[in-house]
Amino acid sequence: MSAGTDPSIPYKTYLAEAEIPTAWYNVRADMPKKPAPLCIPGTGQKATLDDLSHVFCTELARQELDNDTPWIPIPAPIHDFYKMYRPSPLVRAYFLERALGTPAHIYYKFEGNNTSGSHKLNSSIAQAYYAKAQGLKGVTTETGAGQWGTALAMACSFFSLDCKVYMVKVSYEQKPFRREVMRTYGAAVTPSPSDTTQVGRAILAAHPGTTGSLGCAISEAVEAAVTHEGYRYVLGSVLNQVLLHQSIIGLEAKAALDKLGVKADVIIGCAGGGSNLGGLIAPFMGQKLRGEADYRFIAVEPASCPSFTRGKYAYDFCDTGHICPLAKMYTLGSDFIPSANHAGGLRYHGMSSILSELYDEGLMEARAVEQTSVFEAAQLFARVEGTLPAPESSHAIRVAIDEALRCKRENKAENIVFGLTGTGFFDLTAYQQFNDGTMKDFIPTDADLARSLDQLPVQPDENA
Amino acid sequence: MSAGTDPSIPYKTYLAEAEIPTAWYNVRADMPKKPAPLCIPGTGQKATLDDLSHVFCTELARQELDNDTPWIPIPAPIHDFYKMYRPSPLVRAYFLERALGTPAHIYYKFEGNNTSGSHKLNSSIAQAYYAKAQGLKGVTTETGAGQWGTALAMACSFFSLDCKVYMVKVSYEQKPFRREVMRTYGAAVTPSPSDTTQVGRAILAAHPGTTGSLGCAISEAVEAAVTHEGYRYVLGSVLNQVLLHQSIIGLEAKAALDKLGVKADVIIGCAGGGSNLGGLIAPFMGQKLRGEADYRFIAVEPASCPSFTRGKYAYDFCDTGHICPLAKMYTLGSDFIPSANHAGGLRYHGMSSILSELYDEGLMEARAVEQTSVFEAAQLFARVEGTLPAPESSHAIRVAIDEALRCKRENKAENIVFGLTGTGFFDLTAYQQFNDGTMKDFIPTDADLARSLDQLPVQPDENA
Numbered sequence: 001m002s003a004g005t006d007p008s009i010p011y012k013t014y015l016a017e018a019e020i021p022t023a024w025y026n027v028r029a030d031m032p033k034k035p036a037p038l039c040i041p042g043t044g045q046k047a048t049l050d051d052l053s054h055v056f057c058t059e060l061a062r063q064e065l066d067n068d069t070p071w072i073p074i075p076a077p078i079h080d081f082y083k084m085y086r087p088s089p090l091v092r093a094y095f096l097e098r099a100l101g102t103p104a105h106i107y108y109k110f111e112g113n114n115t116s117g118s119h120k121l122n123s124s125i126a127q128a129y130y131a132k133a134q135g136l137k138g139v140t141t142e143t144g145a146g147q148w149g150t151a152l153a154m155a156c157s158f159f160s161l162d163c164k165v166y167m168v169k170v171s172y173e174q175k176p177f178r179r180e181v182m183r184t185y186g187a188a189v190t191p192s193p194s195d196t197t198q199v200g201r202a203i204l205a206a207h208p209g210t211t212g213s214l215g216c217a218i219s220e221a222v223e224a225a226v227t228h229e230g231y232r233y234v235l236g237s238v239l240n241q242v243l244l245h246q247s248i249i250g251l252e253a254k255a256a257l258d259k260l261g262v263k264a265d266v267i268i269g270c271a272g273g274g275s276n277l278g279g280l281i282a283p284f285m286g287q288k289l290r291g292e293a294d295y296r297f298i299a300v301e302p303a304s305c306p307s308f309t310r311g312k313y314a315y316d317f318c319d320t321g322h323i324c325p326l327a328k329m330y331t332l333g334s335d336f337i338p339s340a341n342h343a344g345g346l347r348y349h350g351m352s353s354i355l356s357e358l359y360d361e362g363l364m365e366a367r368a369v370e371q372t373s374v375f376e377a378a379q380l381f382a383r384v385e386g387t388l389p390a391p392e393s394s395h396a397i398r399v400a401i402d403e404a405l406r407c408k409r410e411n412k413a414e415n416i417v418f419g420l421t422g423t424g425f426f427d428l429t430a431y432q433q434f435n436d437g438t439m440k441d442f443i444p445t446d447a448d449l450a451r452s453l454d455q456l457p458v459q460p461d462e463n464a
Numbered sequence: 465m466s467a468g469t470d471p472s473i474p475y476k477t478y479l480a481e482a483e484i485p486t487a488w489y490n491v492r493a494d495m496p497k498k499p500a501p502l503c504i505p506g507t508g509q510k511a512t513l514d515d516l517s518h519v520f521c522t523e524l525a526r527q528e529l530d531n532d533t534p535w536i537p538i539p540a541p542i543h544d545f546y547k548m549y550r551p552s553p554l555v556r557a558y559f560l561e562r563a564l565g566t567p568a569h570i571y572y573k574f575e576g577n578n579t580s581g582s583h584k585l586n587s588s589i590a591q592a593y594y595a596k597a598q599g600l601k602g603v604t605t606e607t608g609a610g611q612w613g614t615a616l617a618m619a620c621s622f623f624s625l626d627c628k629v630y631m632v633k634v635s636y637e638q639k640p641f642r643r644e645v646m647r648t649y650g651a652a653v654t655p656s657p658s659d660t661t662q663v664g665r666a667i668l669a670a671h672p673g674t675t676g677s678l679g680c681a682i683s684e685a686v687e688a689a690v691t692h693e694g695y696r697y698v699l700g701s702v703l704n705q706v707l708l709h710q711s712i713i714g715l716e717a718k719a720a721l722d723k724l725g726v727k728a729d730v731i732i733g734c735a736g737g738g739s740n741l742g743g744l745i746a747p748f749m750g751q752k753l754r755g756e757a758d759y760r761f762i763a764v765e766p767a768s769c770p771s772f773t774r775g776k777y778a779y780d781f782c783d784t785g786h787i788c789p790l791a792k793m794y795t796l797g798s799d800f801i802p803s804a805n806h807a808g809g810l811r812y813h814g815m816s817s818i819l820s821e822l823y824d825e826g827l828m829e830a831r832a833v834e835q836t837s838v839f840e841a842a843q844l845f846a847r848v849e850g851t852l853p854a855p856e857s858s859h860a861i862r863v864a865i866d867e868a869l870r871c872k873r874e875n876k877a878e879n880i881v882f883g884l885t886g887t888g889f890f891d892l893t894a895y896q897q898f899n900d901g902t903m904k905d906f907i908p909t910d911a912d913l914a915r916s917l918d919q920l921p922v923q924p925d926e927n928a
Contacts, residue, residue, distance in 0.1 A: 010481040011547040017474040083475040084850045115852045157847045177892035183899045383621045386548045388579040425889040428641035435647045
């Protein structure tokens with residue numbers, strides 16, 4: 001019954017606390033062609049530090065615009081907080097390998113061992129720190145599935161910052177437990193749309209029965225930030241600053257692999273806005289960009305929200321309210337409403353500008369997978385590796401398994417590394433559907449996509 | 465903002481995988497006076513290996529009766545499984561110390577970083593292994609809050625054993641998510657009372673609207689085991705064999721403390737049936753029994769179910785159906801129905817015979833705490849240490865905080881160690897009550913206790 005194990009490679013590799021990276025890695029510094037800048041809707045002008053500082057904390061706006069500094073030191077209070085739940089383990093999936101009968105070696109970096117249940121805490125604590133250091137009273141944000149909201153509530157509680165979370169109304173009602181975690185950490189959670197903002201009141205007047213959307217919640221959170229003295233808006237994905245903070249995932253993973261003497265062949269991550277994938281691959285992509293090593297990178301997205309595989313690389317609105325700057329990215333159009341896929345964290349119409357540029361240059365692959373096959377992978381993983389994965393993370397598991405089966409057919413002992421971003425404790429309605437055999441796949445038609453892609457804004461001249 | 469930290473003591477101490485103990489420690493071997501033996505109701509005879517083997521796996525029945533062997537080797541497949549989630553971290557609660565302003569040093573052994581969300585997996589994997597090794601088809605059990613059922617489902621899935629869980633009907637309906645985790649791991653979950661057993665049908669006939677009880681679910685699970693060829697019954701607490709397996713907690717905690725050069729002064733654990741507390745303190749108690757070191761041990765129980773602090777040390781039924789052997793223990797009487805405290809894992813009328821004997825000899829202290837003060841401790845802990853604790857575990861947090869505040873008053877830098885048994889992801893209804901300010905305390909009256917203690921069975925002669 002024993003798994004065949006290699007005595008030189010433990011199941012779990014933990015770095016020592018002294019080995020937690022002391023600086024984030026900014027992959028933009030090594031990109032010959034930089035990601036396209038944020039632009040102001042209407043004028044098409046590049047967003048300046050001044051533009052961004054009205055919405056974001058100043059230091060975070062600076063990080064957003066910094067395409068040149070390769071290493072940005074992690075301030076000591078953030079580093080201290082990281083010690084509460086980091087380093088996260090790099091796990092050798094011996095039991096999954098055995099179940100698949102593959103010669104491949106499978107590793108995963110597990111970011112779910114903290115109360116937010118995901119990697120989101122890596123950036124929320126950084127954003128809360130800079131807000132506190134700037135002397136702010138608090139921050140505002142939106143949350144859909146609730147992982148980001150929870151991570152931000154935890155971070156704000158730690159630094160005694162006020163935290164206003166606009167939670168999509170349907171989630172607020174259907175996921176009361178996520179809401180209660182945020183409240184336990186002291187956050188004020190408002191179902192969106194609400195009557196606390198102008199944009200919320202306008203939407204409620206136009207659509208009295210609406211259960212809300214992420215786009216609307218973003219608009220309310222931004223309005224709340226700019227209309228309250230001492231508040232700024234913070235965001236859990238898509239932005240360059242978030243990928244910067246999330247580089248801690250890849251830096252630790254690389255340090256652990258180096259320690260084990262293992263060179264990854266293929267690195268896989270799920271991709272919604274791109275925060276996890278961008279963080280996981282950052283230092284490996286840096287090596288590739290500098291010509292020091294080669295890797296295959298695979299972004300995995302839901303077939304129901306296929307930004308990379310069926311979207312268009314163009315400037316688009318980041319929010320449905322159209323009040324944020326425009327970003328150039330692989331997008332399905334800001335009016336695209338993905339169907340009811342259970343991976344709430346992957347239901348975003350766009351994608352990180354950094355990853356979009358890397359994908360456009362052919363430095364990364366992308367694959368879209370269907371929900372039922374994702375849950376088949378999740379169930380197998382849970383049963384053999386013990387951990388109940390989040391639906392988002394299970395997209396990466398699906399493709400890691402597919403790659404391991406390819407290695408089996410080709411008889412190749414490749415090293416496969418994937419990001420296990422979180423746990424599925426708050427996703428059991430989805431598991432229940434799978435257990436009951438009532439789960440469906442959702443794939444938008446070409447006509448669906450054409451409709452939302454027709455609504456792209458006037459394209460700014462990015463070289464202006 | 466930085467916590468005052470001692471550079472020689474990291475936040476988290478992980479042993480290496482090679483340091484996971486290879487044998488469990490049986491504290492009974494070092495007890496001058498052994499725990500009282502199980503007896504057969506009616507005859508009062510001591511239960512023999514043959515008696516127990518009809519209900520339990522033979523090897524587990526042997527462990528149950530073994531008062532002499534100090535070290536029992538952990539079979540390799542169990543040890544391999546342990547590597548998936550062990551060693552668990554020993555955490556220095558720097559941020560909690562800072563929040564309390566205490567000179568005490570607080571450590572906790574965290575057992576919640578696995579999908580069952582608690583320490584229960586340490587014993588379920590052992591019990592499933594012995595069932596498989598005996599060639600059984602499957603096992604049966606009961607579950608209330610669902611932690612044990614989840615842990616057993618995970619273990620059975622790993623060894624391809626059938627797993628039948630009788631889940632108290634009210635929990636089955638109110639905790640659908642726990643149920644779905646068990647189903648994801650392939651367990652068959654039946655709401656109890658059910659029409660699948662004689663005892664279930666009899667109870668349904670007598671009480672058509674009943675929502676069930678743990679006692680009834682135990683009776684159904686035992687009946688299902690003895691009436692199905694190739695099945696045995698397994699249990700998650702109370703029994704000697706369970707405390708044996710759980711000694712892994714204490715052995716790892718002690719190894720980590722020894723590595724850090726830290727000698728614990730006081731060791732604290734929550735106590736329902738005693739599995740966590742008994743496992744945590746085992747090797748330290750062994751030292752105390754052998755005269756090698758001294759420690760204070762504190763068992764923490766809910767004021768709503770105060771077996772140690774207000775119960776009687778006597779032989780009693782282990783289940784309300786009165787079909788299991790009698791155990792001598794601190795008990796509130798098997799008819800005692802604790803009120804609706806949220807720490808489902810601590811709502812048992814009795815207590816491990818081993819811990820009962822140690823408590824009776826004055827080798828341990830016990831303290832009963834009220835629910836609202838437990839959740840105050842839980843909220844503080846969550847906010848400063850980052851982890852959302854289970855209500856059960858929060859009983860230990862409450863007393864660890866009280867002891868740290870005592871150290872502050874007395875200006876003593878004692879080393880306080882407590883067991884953080886699990887996470888509260890499935891307990892958010894309780895947190896919601898606390899957040900809403902509607903949580904109540906429940907304390908049984910003396911008359912309540914007298915009523916159930918009047919029903920104790922005829923006492924066997926344990927020296928016969």
